[in-house]
Amino acid sequence: KAGVTQTPRYLIKTRGQQVTLSCSPISGHRSVSWYQQTPGQGLQFLFEYFSETQRNKGNFPGRFSGRQFSNSRSEMNVSTLELGDSALYLCASSLVQGTGELFFGEGSRLTVL
Amino acid sequence: GESVGLHLPTLSVQEGDNSIINCAYSNSASDYFIWYKQESGKGPQFIIDIRSNMDKRQGQRVTVLLNKTVKHLSLQIAATQPGDSAVYFCAEGILTGGGNKLTFGTGTQLKVEL
Numbered sequence: 001k002a003g004v005t006q007t008p009r010y011l012i013k014t015r016g017q018q019v020t021l022s023c024s025p026i027s028g029h030r031s032v033s034w035y036q037q038t039p040g041q042g043l044q045f046l047f048e049y050f051s052e053t054q055r056n057k058g059n060f061p062g063r064f065s066g067r068q069f070s071n072s073r074s075e076m077n078v079s080t081l082e083l084g085d086s087a088l089y090l091c092a093s094s095l096v097q098g099t100g101e102l103f104f105g106e107g108s109r110l111t112v113l
Numbered sequence: 114g115e116s117v118g119l120h121l122p123t124l125s126v127q128e129g130d131n132s133i134i135n136c137a138y139s140n141s142a143s144d145y146f147i148w149y150k151q152e153s154g155k156g157p158q159f160i161i162d163i164r165s166n167m168d169k170r171q172g173q174r175v176t177v178l179l180n181k182t183v184k185h186l187s188l189q190i191a192a193t194q195p196g197d198s199a200v201y202f203c204a205e206g207i208l209t210g211g212g213n214k215l216t217f218g219t220g221t222q223l224k225v226e227l
Binding site for chain 1: 145146147154155156157158159162202204206212213214215216217218219220
């Protein structure tokens with residue numbers, strides 16, 4: 001069974017631009033979560049989607065948004081990029097709700113110049 | 114609790130020894146706790162979880178201990194191997210709402226010396 005797939009793996013943007021990251025969960029997994037990982041702040045929860053509905057949201061500004069499609073694939077978007085948005089963005093899918101067993105992808109490494 | 118910190122604490126162990134990685138969690142209302150392993154260039158990988166109504170759980174070569182009195186979680190790895198070298202994160206979650214929102218700790222770098 002294929003794991004969680006994230007695209008693109010690496011990207012470079014400039015301040016003020018916007019970016020869209022994509023995540024394909026493990027087949028059958030309906031929950032998709034997004035996390036931001038930085039050396040300074042560690043792993044921080046962005047949001048979670050289940051059956052196309054955002055179920056949880058972290059403490060990030062409105063520039064960070066996401067969505068989930070009917071096939072459970074998810075995208076997250078960051079608008080008006082800032083230097084501090086440089087990070088590894090991790091997507092995770094899960095089969096069972098309310099547990100900590102998330103299956104993470106390898107992440108999308110965003111660099112903002 | 115939010116994860117903070119620029120420098121990860123490091124634990125160095127000899128191959129074959131047992132490793133103990135500690136974590137202090139922040140939310141006494143958390144319902145479950147999890148340990149993740151992250152190797153360089155990869156996403157975190159689930160190791161083991163424990164519900165708040167338990168104080169010990171064992172897996173293959175790993176044991177998680179939970180002390181709710183002092184809000185402390187530990188991961189014990191038996192007979193540590195070079196492949197165990199990675200950053201280990203504890204995380205906590207709450208069942209309310211049925212979601213999977215996790216709060217991660219800062220992480221500990223485990224280095225296995227041959």
